[in-house]
Structures are given as structure tokens and as C-alpha cells.
Amino acid sequence: MAQVTKSQMATFYDKTKRLAERAKSLREKAESSMEQVVATMEVAAGAFGMGVLNGRLGGVEIAGVPLDLGAGVLSHVLGHLGVAGKASTHVHNLGNGMLASYMTRLGLGVGKRMEGAPTRDVDLPHDATPASYRIPAGSTATNVSGAGFSDAEIAAMASAERRAA
Numbered sequence: 592m593a594q595v596t597k598s599q600m601a602t603f604y605d606k607t608k609r610l611a612e613r614a615k616s617l618r619e620k621a622e623s624s625m626e627q628v629v630a631t632m633e634v635a636a637g638a639f640g641m642g643v644l645n646g647r648l649g650g651v652e653i654a655g656v657p658l659d660l661g662a663g664v665l666s667h668v669l670g671h672l673g674v675a676g677k678a679s680t681h682v683h684n685l686g687n688g689m690l691a692s693y694m695t696r697l698g699l700g701v702g703k704r705m706e707g708a709p710t711r712d713v714d715l716p717h718d719a720t721p722a723s724y725r726i727p728a729g730s731t732a733t734n735v736s737g738a739g740f741s742d743a744e745i746a747a748m749a750s751a752e753r754r755a756a
Contacts, residue, residue: 630684637663637688638695645696659696663689704742705749 641659644651651658666686670679 630680633681633684634688634691637666637685638692639688641689641692642695645692650696657693657696659689659693663687663693704745705752 641662644658653661663686666682666689669675670682670686673679675682
């Protein structure tokens with residue numbers, strides 16, 4: 592019968608303990624990775640769902656607020672209030688996707704207007720030009736909030752922006 596020394600037992604115990612710690616570390620990393628995958632899918636689902644609704648219904652507004660913007664903000668409010676309990680993080684993720692949907696439509700509208708392309712075929716949020724847009728010197732625009740620019744003024748802004756870059 593083989594004899595096992597106290598030293599060999601201690602070495603075996605140390606190796607077993609390190610292996611268990613390594614397995615725990617790997618499990619924690621895997622859990623963290625899966626949480627990130629779930630969060631990404633929830634954000635994507637929120638954006639996709641709002642995209643489908645906007646495509647199907649033609650850009651719904653409730654009390655003048657675009658559906659994706661309103662639903663995204665409401666989701667965050669509910670998440671902060673803890674209405675969903677431990678699942679509030681998931682509510683925030685869906686809200687992020689809804690807000691991403693709104694921002695995508697907003698950006699699409701701004702991009703179309705900057706290039707001077709017609710926007711009749713684009714479903715824009717209520718005001719697709721952000722208030723912070725820089726107005727070039729010499730512009731005849733009287734409303735700097737982003738609304739009321741003619742196509743020529745928008746084309747001039749885009750052209751000035753390209754020259755400045």
C-alpha cells in the first residue's frame with residue numbers, strides 16, 4: 592500500500608483549493624459576460640420593437656411626444672421607482688433601446704436635412720434639428736431653436752460645417 596506523506600497531502604490540498612478558486616473566478620466571469628449579453632439583447636429588443644411600431648404605424652405621437660421617446664423616459668422612471676423590483680435593470684435596458692430608437696430617427700432626420708435631401712419620405716420626430724446646432728455667421732435664420740430653417744439655410748449650414756472641418 593502506498594504511503595502518502597503529510598507534505599504531499601498539504602500540496603494536494605493547496606492545489607485543490609487553487610483549482611476551486613479558479614473555477615469560481617471563471618464562473619463569475621461567465622456570469623458577468625452573460626449579464627452583458629442579456630443587457631445588449633434587451634437594448635436591441637427595445638430599439639427593434641420601437642422601430643417596428645414606427646414603421647408599421649408611421650411614427651406615433653402621444654400628446655406631441657414621440658412614442659419611442661415617451662416610452663423610453665417612462666421606462667427609466669419606472670425603473671428608478673423600482674416598480675419591477677430586482678428586474679428594474681431590465682426595464683432600464685428596454686428603455687435605453689427605446690431611446691436609441693428615438694435618437695436614431697432624430698439623427699436620420701438631421702443627416703437628411705444636412706445633405707439637403709428631401710425629408711418627405713422620412714418619418715422624423717417632431718423637431719429633427721437639435722437646438723445646439725451651430726448657426727454659421729451670415730445666416731438669415733430667425734429661429735435658432737432648430738425649427739423653421741429653409742432647405743437653402745440647412746444646405747448652407749451643412750456646407751459651412753464641411754468647410755470648417
